[in-house]
Amino acid sequence: MNRFTTLHGTAAPLPLDNVDTDMIIRVEPLFSGVPREQLGAHALAALRYRPDGSADPDFVLNRPEYADATILVTGSNFGCGSSREGAVWALAGLGIRAVVAPGFGEIFFNNCFENGLLPIRLAANIVRRLQRQLAEGLHGRRLGIDLERCELTAPDGEVLSFAVPRLKREALLEGLDSIAVTQKRDARIAAYQDRERQRRPWLFLVSKP
Amino acid sequence: MPATLFDKLWTRHVIESLDDGFALLHVDRHYITDAGGQHLAALHRRGLRLRNPELCFASPDHAIGTAPGRIGTTEHGLRYLADLRREARRHGITLFDVDDERQGIVHVMGPEQGLTLPGSLVVCADSHTCTNGAYGALAFGIGASQFLHVAATQTIVLQKPRTMRVWLDGRRATGVTAKDVMLYVIGHLGTAAGNGYAVEYAGPAIRDMTMEERMTLCNLAVEMGARCGLISPDDATFEDLRPRPYAPKGDDWHRAVADWRALPTDPGARFDVELTIEISEVAPQITWGTSPQHVVGIGQAIPVDVGGGRNTVEAAQAYMGLRPGQSLEGLPIDYVFIGSCTNSRLSDLRAAAAVARGRRVAPDVTAWVVPGSRAVSRAAEAEGLDRIFRDAGFEWREPGCSMCLAANGETVPAGKRAVSTSNRNFVGRQGPGARTHLASPAMAAAAAVTGRITDVRQLSILP
Numbered sequence: 001m002n003r004f005t006t007l008h009g010t011a012a013p014l015p016l017d018n019v020d021t022d023m024i025i026r027v028e029p030l031f032s033g034v035p036r037e038q039l040g041a042h043a044l045a046a047l048r049y050r051p052d053g054s055a056d057p058d059f060v061l062n063r064p065e066y067a068d069a070t071i072l073v074t075g076s077n078f079g080c081g082s083s084r085e086g087a088v089w090a091l092a093g094l095g096i097r098a099v100v101a102p103g104f105g106e107i108f109f110n111n112c113f114e115n116g117l118l119p120i121r122l123a124a125n126i127v128r129r130l131q132r133q134l135a136e137g138l139h140g141r142r143l144g145i146d147l148e149r150c151e152l153t154a155p156d157g158e159v160l161s162f163a164v165p166r167l168k169r170e171a172l173l174e175g176l177d178s179i180a181v182t183q184k185r186d187a188r189i190a191a192y193q194d195r196e197r198q199r200r201p202w203l204f205l206v207s208k209p
Numbered sequence: 210m211p212a213t214l215f216d217k218l219w220t221r222h223v224i225e226s227l228d229d230g231f232a233l234l235h236v237d238r239h240y241i242t243d244a245g246g247q248h249l250a251a252l253h254r255r256g257l258r259l260r261n262p263e264l265c266f267a268s269p270d271h272a273i274g275t276a277p278g279r280i281g282t283t284e285h286g287l288r289y290l291a292d293l294r295r296e297a298r299r300h301g302i303t304l305f306d307v308d309d310e311r312q313g314i315v316h317v318m319g320p321e322q323g324l325t326l327p328g329s330l331v332v333c334a335d336s337h338t339c340t341n342g343a344y345g346a347l348a349f350g351i352g353a354s355q356f357l358h359v360a361a362t363q364t365i366v367l368q369k370p371r372t373m374r375v376w377l378d379g380r381r382a383t384g385v386t387a388k389d390v391m392l393y394v395i396g397h398l399g400t401a402a403g404n405g406y407a408v409e410y411a412g413p414a415i416r417d418m419t420m421e422e423r424m425t426l427c428n429l430a431v432e433m434g435a436r437c438g439l440i441s442p443d444d445a446t447f448e449d450l451r452p453r454p455y456a457p458k459g460d461d462w463h464r465a466v467a468d469w470r471a472l473p474t475d476p477g478a479r480f481d482v483e484l485t486i487e488i489s490e491v492a493p494q495i496t497w498g499t500s501p502q503h504v505v506g507i508g509q510a511i512p513v514d515v516g517g518g519r520n521t522v523e524a525a526q527a528y529m530g531l532r533p534g535q536s537l538e539g540l541p542i543d544y545v546f547i548g549s550c551t552n553s554r555l556s557d558l559r560a561a562a563a564v565a566r567g568r569r570v571a572p573d574v575t576a577w578v579v580p581g582s583r584a585v586s587r588a589a590e591a592e593g594l595d596r597i598f599r600d601a602g603f604e605w606r607e608p609g610c611s612m613c614l615a616a617n618g619e620t621v622p623a624g625k626r627a628v629s630t631s632n633r634n635f636v637g638r639q640g641p642g643a644r645t646h647l648a649s650p651a652m653a654a655a656a657a658v659t660g661r662i663t664d665v666r667q668l669s670i671l672p
Contacts, residue, residue, distance in 0.1 A: 016521065017521055018401075018500050018502075020500070020633075020635045020636075022635040022636065022638050023635065023636055023637075023639060025613055026637060026641070027615055027616045029472070030244075030616070031244075031271070031272055031285055031286075031616045031617070032283075032285045033285055033288070037444035046637055047634050051623075051642070055444055061647075066412075068368055069315065075435060077400060077401040077404065079334065079433060080400055080414065081333055081402070081431075081635060082335075082336050082614075083334055083336040083350040083351060083352050083634060084352075085352040085354060088352075103401055103404050104284070105404075105434065106403075106405070106434070106435075106436050107336055107349075107352055108349065108351050109472035110351075110352060111353075111354065111355075112357070114352060114354035115354070122415075122486070128576060142254050153491055165229050165230075165231065165368055166229040167227060167228050167231050167366070167368075168230050177364065178354075178358055178366065179257065179357060179358050180362045182233065182358065182361075182362045182364055182366065183362060185224070185233060185364075186362070187226060188224055188225055188233075189224055189233075189235070189260075189362065189363065189364055192224045192235055193235070198456065200328070200465070200468060201457075201461060202238045202326065202354075202456075202457035202462075202464075203328070203329055204263075204264070204463045205263060205264070205455060206385065206457075206461060207453070209454035209455060
C-alpha cells in the first residue's frame with residue numbers, strides 16, 4: 001500500500017453531490033485494457049470534456065489556478081455506485097491524493113485507503129466553507145493535511161480536525177500490506193474454519209451436486 | 210439479549226476483533242465475474258495462492274456479448290473470458306462457462322445454484338452483491354484490492370456498520386412490484402441514507418414477497434448507500450433453497466434449517482435507526498433523472514429545481530432532455546432493456562411477457578430481453594415466454610449483464626431514451642449520452658409496446 005503522511009497542495013472545489021463512480025470513470029476504459037496508470041486521462045470525463053472531446057475550460061480542474069490540484073473538495077456521497085476500484089486509480093492518475101467531502105460511497109471509501117488516497121469526511125457546512133475559500137482564492141487555494149495529527153489546515157489558516165478509522169490511518173502512515181498483515185493470522189483463520197466445519201459443514205459445501 | 214439478524218451474522222463470522230470496531234471476518238462464498246480473471250492474474254503475479262478455491266465460483270457476465278450465439282463479443286470481452294478460463298484452471302475454481310447450463314449474472318447464479326445460504330457471508334467485486342442478502346446472508350460488494358485479500362486469506366477486514374431497519378407497512382396495490390417499492394424507498398430516503406448501515410427490510414410487505422422479489426429489494430440496497438441489504442429468512446427461504454443443487458442434503462439439510470431458524474431478528478432487538486414506510490399508496494415508479502433517487506410515481510410531475518446552489522435537479526433534467534414540472538407519461542422512447550441482476554429472473558420475464566403477449570413493439574423502438582442466467586432462459590423457453598417476446602418483436606438474447614452497464618459494448622446510443630429494468634440511471638451508464646428511465650419489467654414492457662412511457666395499469670393484461 002502507498003504511504004500517506006502529510007500533504008500540502010492545491011485543492012479544487014467541486015461542489016456537486018452524488019458524483020457517482022461512473023462519472024469518475026466510465027466503463028469503457030476499464031473494460032478495454034487501458035493500463036491502470038493511464039486511467040487519469042479518462043477521469044471525470046463527463047465533467048472535464050465537452051461532447052466533441054475538447055476540454056471544457058469552465059470545469060474546475062481545467063482552470064489554470066487548479067492545474068496542479070492534488071486535493072478535491074466535493075459534495076456528499078462522493079463515489080456512490082459501483083465497486084470499480086478504477087475510480088480511485090483514475091483520480092490518482094489525475095494526481096489527486098486526497099478527497100474531502102461530507103460523505104462517500106462505502107466501497108469507494110475503502111478502495112481509497114487501499115491505494116494511498118485519503119478520503120476525509122467533514123461536516124457539510126465546513127466543506128462548503130472550504131469550497132468558498134478555495135473558489136475565492138483570497139488566502140490562496142491550498143490545503144494542508146497532516147494524517148499523523150488528523151488535522152486539515154484551511155486556506156485562511158484555520159485548523160480543522162478530522163476522524164479516520166485508526167486501523168486505516170496506521171495502514172496509510174506505515175504503508176502496510178494488508179494481505180501480509182492478515183496472513184500472519186492464518187493459524188486463527190484455520191482454527192475458525194476447523195470449528196465451523198464441525199458446526200456448520202454445509203457452509204463448506206460438503207454436499208455437492 | 211435480543212439480537213438482530215445482522216448482529217448474529219456478524220458474530221458468527223468474526224475470526225478476530227480488531228481495533229476501532231473492525232473485525233477480521235470469514236468469507237464463505239466468493240463470486241467472481243469475468244473482470245475477476247485480471248485480479249486472479251494479479252494474485253498469481255504477486256506470488257500468492259488462492260487460499261480456498263472450493264469456496265470460489267466464477268461465471269462470465271459483464272464483458273460477454275449477449276447476441277444469440279455470443280456473436281459480436283468484443284475483442285476485449287473475449288480476452289476477459291480467456292483470462293477468466295486460464296485463471297480458473299490455474300487456481301482450481303469452479304467456472305460456469307458460457308456453454309454451461311449454470312452460467313449467469315453472478316447474483317442470479319449464486320442463489321439459483323443454492324450457493325447463497327442463510328447465515329453465509331458472500332462477497333464479490335461487484336456492488337450488487339447485496340442482492341444475496343435476500344436469503345439472510347451477509348453479502349456485500351468489494352473492490353479489486355479487497356478481492357486479492359479475500360482470495361489470499363478467505364477473510365475480509367470490515368468496520369462493523371450500524372444497523373437500520375426499514376419497516377414496510379401496508380400492502381402493495383395491484384400492478385406495484387418490489388422494484389416500485391424500492392425505488393419509492395430510495396426516492397423517499399435518498400441515495401446516501403444507508404451510508405454506514407446494514408439495512409434490514411422487514412414488515413408484512415416483505416413476508417408476502419417471493420424470494421425473487423426480495424432479491425430485487427436487496428439488490429437496490431446499495432442504491433440507497435447501504436453496505437448491505439438483509440431479510441430475515443423464513444419458510445419461503447427454506448422452500449426455495451431445498452431443491453437447489455448446492456443446498457445441503459440429507460441430515461445436513463435438517464441441521465442447516467434448524468440453524469437458520471435461529472437467524473431472524475429477535476422480537477425486541479434494537480436497531481440504531483428504525484424507519485417505517487407506508488407502501489399501500491405507492492404507484493408504479495419511473496425515474497426522471499441521473500440518480501436512482503430522482504424518481505416519481507407514474508403520472509406525477511417531475512420536480513422543479515428549488516435551487517440550493519448545486520443545480521443537480523436542473524442538470525439532471527437538462528441531461529435527460531426534460532422540462533421542470535412535466536409529466537413523463539406519454540414521453541416517446543427509443544429503447545427498452547429488460548434484464549440485469551435487479552430484474553432478469555423468471556417472474557420478471559413473466560410479468561413483462563404478460564404485457565407483451567398479443568402486442569407488438571412500437572415502430573422505431575428497440576426492445577431487448579436479456580435473461581439473468583441460462584437456467585432462467587431455459588425455464589422461460591419451456592413456458593414459451595421467448596415466443597411471446599419474439600412474436601411481439603423483442604430480441605431474445607443470451608444471459609449476461611449487457612446494457613445495464615454497457616461493459617460489453619452493448620449500449621443505448623447518445624441522446625436516445627431508454628426504459629430499463631436495471632439499477633442505475635447515472636449519466637452515460639447505458640452508453641455515453643444515453644438517457645435511462647428505471648422501472649419495473651411490466652412498466653418497461655408497456656413502454657416497448659406503446660413506444661411511450663405508459664402506466665402499465667392502463668393496459669389490459671390477460672391472466
